Amino acid sequence: MSQTGFLTYLCLFIACCVGYSEAFPSKLSQEAVNDRPVIGVLTQIVSDDVMKPFGRTYIPASYVKYLESGGSRVMPIRLTLTTAEYENIFKKINGLLFIGGAVDLETSDFARVAKIFYRLALMANDAGDFFPIWGTCMGLQLLTVLVAGESLLTDTLAENVALPLNLTTENCMNRITTLGVSIEAHSSRMFEGFPDKLMTALTQEPLTGNFHHFGVTVQNFQENKKLNSFFSLLSTNVAENGAHFISTIEGKRYPFYGVQWHPEVNRFQWDRKKNYPHSARAVQLSSLLAEFFVDEGRRSLHRFDNPEEEASSLIYSYTPVYAGNFTGYEQIYFF
Numbered sequence: 076m077s078q079t080g081f082l083t084y085l086c087l088f089i090a091c092c093v094g095y096s097e098a099f100p101s102k103l104s105q106e107a108v109n110d111r112p113v114i115g116v117l118t119q120i121v122s123d124d125v126m127k128p129f130g131r132t133y134i135p136a137s138y139v140k141y142l143e144s145g146g147s148r149v150m151p152i153r154l155t156l157t158t159a160e161y162e163n164i165f166k167k168i169n170g171l172l173f174i175g176g177a178v179d180l181e182t183s184d185f186a187r188v189a190k191i192f193y194r195l196a197l198m199a200n201d202a203g204d205f206f207p208i209w210g211t212c213m214g215l216q217l218l219t220v221l222v223a224g225e226s227l228l229t230d231t232l233a234e235n236v237a238l239p240l241n242l243t244t245e246n247c248m249n250r251i252t253t254l255g256v257s258i259e260a261h262s263s264r265m266f267e268g269f270p271d272k273l274m275t276a277l278t279q280e281p282l283t284g285n286f287h288h289f290g291v292t293v294q295n296f297q298e299n300k301k302l303n304s305f306f307s308l309l310s311t312n313v314a315e316n317g318a319h320f321i322s323t324i325e326g327k328r329y330p331f332y333g334v335q336w337h338p339e340v341n342r343f344q345w346d347r348k349k350n351y352p353h354s355a356r357a358v359q360l361s362s363l364l365a366e367f368f369v370d371e372g373r374r375s376l377h378r379f380d381n382p383e384e385e386a387s388s389l390i391y392s393y394t395p396v397y398a399g400n401f402t403g404y405e406q407i408y409f410f
């Protein structure tokens with residue numbers, strides 16, 4: 076398969092498919108709190124024929140509900156705007172979530188727009204203007220392409236399977252679990268507020284839904300200086316072919332986060348053919364991560380110029396379509 080074809084099929088099926096350094100943001104923005112955060116979500120081009128009658132681009136409603144559940148509002152961001160328009164949007168939103176799906180991570184409009192925001196976020200954070208980014212599934216893959224400047228993706232098929240996380244044990248062992256296990260993930264920002272019982276369950280119970288064909292192997296991650304200096308590796312998992320792939324990453328210096336699995340499905344997707352984790356612990360995991368990321372958004376002071384501009388930008392004026400009878404999603408927003 077060509078590189079392009081290969082990338083096009085990153086996450087098939089489902090909308091995949093789902094310590095601060097000293098240099099990092101100024102005290103001022105760390106202390107600031109914005110209790111009306113807005114998280115931007117890039118729309119994705121519709122490729123599935125059954126979805127085409129509804130619109131050219133879409134966002135599964137599960138991602139929107141996920142962000143709303145953490146106390147945020149959502150702004151859908153179209154892929155057809157100019158760089159100047161994206162720069163303007165960047166000044167209004169308080170974070171960005173890259174959703175799962177299946178697009179080319181180097182040549183698509185989605186990738187082009189993501190790169191514009193990624194660069195703006197790097198510059199903003201460098202200047203003390205806190206701006207978080209979260210990538211789920213293909214979103215994580217996209218973050219690795221943006222950071223590495225190349226695609227390191229290979230076959231790491233884990234399709235429709237729920238797994239516990241294999242948390243990493245590298246360094247910073249500053250907390251001991253109830254099992255007496257020290258893990259690096261415990262010193263992460265992402266899992267910082269998690270109860271011990273949940274951390275233990277995370278390593279033992281299948282709380283994370285995987286729906287992907289490609290990913291970054293632990294070996295590729297460790298051998299790539301750009302990636303391993305940018306991100307801490309918090310967890311790994313094993314693909315059907317035996318490859319160990321990175322499953323949770325967190326920026327060392329930047330508030331950028333990636334999960335190869337889908338936290339939003341635990342609470343907001345119900346297709347019976349899919350292995351979505353719906354246990355109480357799985358729901359707690361999903362809730363805490365949504366709250367964590369939205370809380371990162373509260374540290375951004377970007378805002379709209381006026382309430383009218385804000386109202387016309389948010390997702391509330393769109394109505395999701397019932398899609399449970401022709402896709403794996405219950406509801407989808409079309410744009």
Ligand SMILES: *[C@@H]1O[C@H](CO)[C@@H](O)[C@H](O)[C@H]1NC(C)=O
Nearest residue numbers: 241242243293311312313319
């Ligand atoms: C967890 O990851 C480590 C390092 O990649 C590996 O040696 C170990 O076999 C993995 N365990 C499981 C249960 O996947």
Ligand SMILES: *[C@@H]1O[C@H](CO)[C@@H](O)[C@H](O)[C@H]1NC(C)=O
Nearest residue numbers: 125396397398399400401402
């Ligand atoms: C799905 O359900 C809706 C609402 O009941 C209906 O209007 C639509 O025709 C159905 N679509 C398909 C493809 O069955």
